[in-house]
Amino acid sequence: MSVRVLEALKEKFGDAVVETHSQFGDDTAVVRADKWKEVCRFLRDDPAMSFDMSVDLCGVDYPDREPRFEVVLHLYSVAKRHRLRLKARIGDAEGEGAEIDTVADIWIGVNWFERETYDLMGISFKGHPDLRRILMYPEFEGHPLRKDYPANKTQPLVPYRTEEEAGVTLEKQAPFGLDEGMPFGRRAWGTDRGES
Amino acid sequence: MGELKHVTLEGGASGTSGFATTKLDALLAWARKWSLFKYPFVTACCGMEFMALTSPRFDGSARFGAEAPRFSPRQSDLLWVVGTISQRQAPVLRRIYEQMMEPKWVLAFGTCASCGGFYDNYTTVPGIDKIIPCDVYVPGCPPRPEAVLDGLMLLQDKITKNATGDRRPGIVKPREDPVRDLIQLRKKSSREGEA
Amino acid sequence: MEPIDLDLDENELELPSEPMHLNMGPSHPAMHGTVRIVLELSGETIVKSDVQIGYLHRGFEKMCERGTWTQVFPYVDRLNYVSPMLNNVGYALAVEKMCDIEVPERCQWYRMILGELARISDHLTCNGAMAMELGAFTPFLWYIKAREMVWDILEEETGARLTHSFGRIGGMANPPTPALKSMCREAIPAILKIVEEGEGMLLKNRIFIDRLENIGKISGPDAIALSWTGPCLRSTGVAYDVRKAHPYLKYDEVDFDVPVGTCGDNMDRFLVRLGEIRQSCRIILQACDRMADEGPVNVDDPRVILPPKQDVYTTIEATIQHFKLVMEGAKVPKGEVYSYTEGGNGELGYYLVSDGSGTPHRVRIRPPCFPITQGLSDLINGAMLSDIVPTFGSLNMIGGECDH
Numbered sequence: 001m002s003v004r005v006l007e008a009l010k011e012k013f014g015d016a017v018v019e020t021h022s023q024f025g026d027d028t029a030v031v032r033a034d035k036w037k038e039v040c041r042f043l044r045d046d047p048a049m050s051f052d053m054s055v056d057l058c059g060v061d062y063p064d065r066e067p068r069f070e071v072v073l074h075l076y077s078v079a080k081r082h083r084l085r086l087k088a089r090i091g092d093a094e095g096e097g098a099e100i101d102t103v104a105d106i107w108i109g110v111n112w113f114e115r116e117t118y119d120l121m122g123i124s125f126k127g128h129p130d131l132r133r134i135l136m137y138p139e140f141e142g143h144p145l146r147k148d149y150p151a152n153k154t155q156p157l158v159p160y161r162t163e164e165e166a167g168v169t170l171e172k173q174a175p176f177g178l179d180e181g182m183p184f185g186r187r188a189w190g191t192d193r194g195e196s
Numbered sequence: 197m198g199e200l201k202h203v204t205l206e207g208g209a210s211g212t213s214g215f216a217t218t219k220l221d222a223l224l225a226w227a228r229k230w231s232l233f234k235y236p237f238v239t240a241c242c243g244m245e246f247m248a249l250t251s252p253r254f255d256g257s258a259r260f261g262a263e264a265p266r267f268s269p270r271q272s273d274l275l276w277v278v279g280t281i282s283q284r285q286a287p288v289l290r291r292i293y294e295q296m297m298e299p300k301w302v303l304a305f306g307t308c309a310s311c312g313g314f315y316d317n318y319t320t321v322p323g324i325d326k327i328i329p330c331d332v333y334v335p336g337c338p339p340r341p342e343a344v345l346d347g348l349m350l351l352q353d354k355i356t357k358n359a360t361g362d363r364r365p366g367i368v369k370p371r372e373d374p375v376r377d378l379i380q381l382r383k384k385s386s387r388e389g390e391a
Numbered sequence: 392m393e394p395i396d397l398d399l400d401e402n403e404l405e406l407p408s409e410p411m412h413l414n415m416g417p418s419h420p421a422m423h424g425t426v427r428i429v430l431e432l433s434g435e436t437i438v439k440s441d442v443q444i445g446y447l448h449r450g451f452e453k454m455c456e457r458g459t460w461t462q463v464f465p466y467v468d469r470l471n472y473v474s475p476m477l478n479n480v481g482y483a484l485a486v487e488k489m490c491d492i493e494v495p496e497r498c499q500w501y502r503m504i505l506g507e508l509a510r511i512s513d514h515l516t517c518n519g520a521m522a523m524e525l526g527a528f529t530p531f532l533w534y535i536k537a538r539e540m541v542w543d544i545l546e547e548e549t550g551a552r553l554t555h556s557f558g559r560i561g562g563m564a565n566p567p568t569p570a571l572k573s574m575c576r577e578a579i580p581a582i583l584k585i586v587e588e589g590e591g592m593l594l595k596n597r598i599f600i601d602r603l604e605n606i607g608k609i610s611g612p613d614a615i616a617l618s619w620t621g622p623c624l625r626s627t628g629v630a631y632d633v634r635k636a637h638p639y640l641k642y643d644e645v646d647f648d649v650p651v652g653t654c655g656d657n658m659d660r661f662l663v664r665l666g667e668i669r670q671s672c673r674i675i676l677q678a679c680d681r682m683a684d685e686g687p688v689n690v691d692d693p694r695v696i697l698p699p700k701q702d703v704y705t706t707i708e709a710t711i712q713h714f715k716l717v718m719e720g721a722k723v724p725k726g727e728v729y730s731y732t733e734g735g736n737g738e739l740g741y742y743l744v745s746d747g748s749g750t751p752h753r754v755r756i757r758p759p760c761f762p763i764t765q766g767l768s769d770l771i772n773g774a775m776l777s778d779i780v781p782t783f784g785s786l787n788m789i790g791g792e793c794d795h
């Protein structure tokens with residue numbers, strides 16, 4: 001059933017389908033970013049595909065790769081009960097030029113997912129009706145889910161009270177250091193507080 | 197109000213019975229601590245335990261006179277901060293605190309409100325005391341209702357003490373434990389028996 | 392006496408009808424503290440609305456990229472904090488799909504029992520809170536009383552009332568206690584009785600029914616286009632339940648129905664949740680009958696499961712394995728996976744990317760509330776201001792899950 005989806009995609013779009021695989025049983029197709037919208041429209045409208053529900057859309061950051069970001073869209077067909085993962089790769093190593101067509105006019109449910117991906121990952125969607133930050137506040141600078149954003153770097157809206165104002169000790173002494181209890185040998189993306 | 201030292205309450209028509217003398221500050225503190233009007237600022241997981249606290253099994257706030265919630269900060273004097281406060285939420289919390297009338301108290305419900313918990317990251321305020329003063333911290337993720345009751349009693353103790361100018365931290369006095377008393381009684385009697 | 396408006400024409404009599412802007416939340420008793428709705432009102436009718444979320448964004452996805460795969464479990468608990476066990480099970484299944492592990496049969500039944508208990512707790516809380524927001528305080532107390540019974544079982548099993556962190560990759564933290572089955576069999580009739588009493592109080596109440604019926608209606612195709620899943624989708628008549636459509640664990644071996652609604656209004660959502668509580672009870676009773684009393688719970692796979700404590704203290708191999716599993720984390724094969732289960736609010740998906748190390752490269756949760764909250768704006772536009780409260784309550788938006 002679902003292998004047919006990948007076959008049909010390859011047949012219809014040829015070179016635009018860069019790569020397909022079915023790892024762990026999840027059918028995946030990587031398509032060229034400029035064909036993104038066209039492929040999505042085909043997947044929804046073709047009666048053999050009829051992907052009527054967009055389950056999820058998110059971005060993944062691979063700092064070592066070029067293009068750096070992957071936009072991952074999960075689709076489901078309620079009628080045919082098959083699933084597909086559609087991916088596109090965009091953006092250069094500095095995180096610039098991460099731009100792709102919106103699909104919010106194909107599935108209206110994608111609207112907030114695209115806003116979220118823009119907010120947290122910094123991928124902008126061309127033609128999106130309302131591309132604002134959704135989870136972070138408008139004053140926030142940067143995109144926190146990128147690997148180069150330090151996990152602990154806060155941007156407070158309200159200035160913190162100083163100890164003189166409070167009259168008591170505010171700094172809590174952590175029982176362990178920032179990296180204690182964390183696994184060995186991991187890639188320590190953004191664990192400093194950003195000032196160093 | 198320090199000048200007026202003693203208040204006598206007249207009870208009964210004959211005037212022979214039912215006198216109580218107290219300091220006015222102490223009387224006010226006593227009245228305040230048993231009629232805390234709470235403002236539940238419920239944001240996160242701890243809200244589930246907050247529901248359990250007000251439910252029949254624990255009946256956690258009615259027994260302490262803190263049952264009636266007031267969803268207007270101007271009518272309330274105890275702010276329950278229940279759950280994680282994100283940077284985006286911080287101005288809201290600050291404004292609500294500033295709208296409350298004196299005297300006012302703040303109770304940090306759970307680890308996230310006390311110190312940020314294990315969310316040591318870009319979006320979480322590491323404890324509400326970075327923004328507003330806080331009187332009682334209840335640890336736990338989420339705290340069990342018993343822990344919250346303990347915190348509420350600590351706050352009551354604090355209110356009593358502050359009225360008399362006592363700045364020492366509040367304590368919850370150990371309650372009578374019949375089992376422990378029984379053991380001590382047995383020890384005592386056996387010692388007497390030996391002697 | 393002459394009327395004073397004699398020389399005024401028709402238009403001047405009317406008050407100027409400029410739209411009024413109203414800000415609802417984030418600290419509003421019915422907004423659960425985490426949602427802000429900016430409304431444009433004409434009289435009491437909502438013309439335009441803008442739902443703003445993110446007041447409980449806690450950086451879940453960023454935090455998961457710092458620890459081992461097992462250290463994700465506590466964060467997962469606090470996503471949908473009304474049914475943490477379902478999140479635990481969902482995440483465990485996702486990682487197991489990557490490692491190609493299938494847990495023993497006893498563990499599958501155990502996960503089903505705990506998961507369905509969590510689902511009961513979720514629906515009781517949602518329906519109770521919704522009734523409370525409409526002024527019916529007694530059913531809320533009734534449902535919380537029933538929820539305490541569920542929590543008693545969960546506490547006995549896991550040691551925590553709410554945030555259990557009980558799932559593990561390849562099994563559970565502890566085997567079931569001997570009293571599990573008898574506790575479930577005792578509690579379920581009592582819970583059902585309370586549910587029925589609460590239902591009796593609400594469904595004969597004219598005020599309650601009037602505020603729910605034909606309010607917040609949505610059609611099936613609209614709900615699908617908005618990516619709705621779970622009870623909210625089923626209330627529109629689309630019988631999509633992951634447990635039936637793509638069975639996992641042992642859901643294909645138990646007998647249960649999928650309650651569906653007809654018109655997708657608030658009443659249907661309320662009734663679907665009540666129906667699901669009954670179905671969950673059926674599943675638990677069947678699972679109690681089928682679960683073996685003896686047998687392994689954890690899979691016998693040294694890649695992911697800690698060795699027995701006895702061996703850790705006596706043999707060097709087990710000590711090394713224990714050390715490596717704790718300090719480096721279980722190594723998960725390189726690749727990406729999307730695993731989905733039926734959470735309290737709908738399809739709970741995890742999209743995991745592994746770079747072959749002991750730390751996840753990306754943990755992405757697909758929160759079922761997120762698209763559901765997205766649809767709130769469509770539901771309340773054109774309705775009255777007071778309709779927001781029941782509509783929002785029936786969607787069961789959970790802040791932790793929706794805002795990650």
